[in-house]
Amino acid sequence: MVVLLAAFLDWLLREPPARLHPVVGIGRLLAALERLWRDDARAGAAAWAVGAAAVTGLAATLGCWILTLETPWRQMTAALLLWPAFSLRMLLEEVAAVESALARGLDEARTRLARLVSRDTGNLDAAGVRMAALETLSENLSDSVVAPLFYFVLFGLPGVWLYRYANTADAVWGYRSPRYRRWGWLAARADDALNWIPARLTALLLSPGRPAALRREAGRTPSPNAGWPMGALALALGVRLEKRGAYVLNPSGRDPGPADLRRALVRVRRAAVAVYVLAALLSWGRWGL
Template identity: 60%
Template structure:
């Protein structure tokens, strides 16, 4: 249900590919984003990689842990099915219009709390949450803007999607050092989320035992 290592590896591979040139960087980026990467500049390739890194921290780590705490393995499984269905079907094409709309709406609902929790983990300073809300609202998605804006503010970076939106436009243009720093930040955040999820799941389990203890012979 989780994919921390793959996420970090694929995003790091984008920077490694950019060392060889923009075309290899675009090809590496195309493995992790759905947008057309064929005409992106090196700066835009890094920005898109960082956006994918932050969004998938929510989708692939925090949200599955959140739904595991709430509803156990069935909850995490249903969430991952919904999220994967959205990624596969959530496109406005004649073939996928109906299924894609259902998957996208389900994914939006299931990610409402995890996306905001991810943002809070990336940007734990409450004094900056007003700016976080303002930046997150710049994207059309009800959820993905939150972790992306949090990563942008935490790293003082500008993130953008050409012709659509810009997050933290006074931030620095991401470079190789920024991407490596973001990877470390996301790795620490994923670890913190895993520890918090384990503790929360244990607390929920103990609470259930207190209210509904097992039969004497099963203790």
């Protein structure tokens, strides 16, 4: 029930206001921790651990407090705390907006895409814009839906918010950024470890029954996880996905067109609904909820 209530809140309200969003609060915590230590690998690991303990401890405390509430209020309060940890509606709307922008002009689509991806979008053609949109759609299905609910099923609110902390810390401190080469090594490794299973589950949801092909496509990317959902979506749609100078997924596929983005949105929405239902069933009656 808690998962379904949280999914309803996501569909109805999209995201909490930034001033109230826990992920924004995690970002402020990371900034504060960074100011407390000098820039070296051990300090970065210590800062990550302190932040993880703080976020997980707060989530566990709130979880214990929820258990003192009457059943209807307990479930609604738990749903309110779970809701900001995942995001489907915003993901679907933002990716759909890229295709709508392409219909109006390439420059507008590049600008819109830049809100979703970290790569330089200024020299992408229409196919390149769609490729990047499909890649972020599939990867964020894993990071923003499957993984949070996976850890909620396993460990309740402390688990889901530890994951969200680790994912945010990787985005801010990950060692792939030159500035955080030493400081962010644990942040990057922790995120890789926590996403290992969810990335593969996401791939199976997007392209079931093709484990050998999924493994082949996933191996084309430098990331241990991102290639799984991206490769799965490329195979499911029959399209090629390329990041110049980094990888090409499903190289024999065609360039994606407008219909492919629409098909991808439908496939991702169906996969997310399946995850909602499965997570609701597996978590039903657990954690006193």
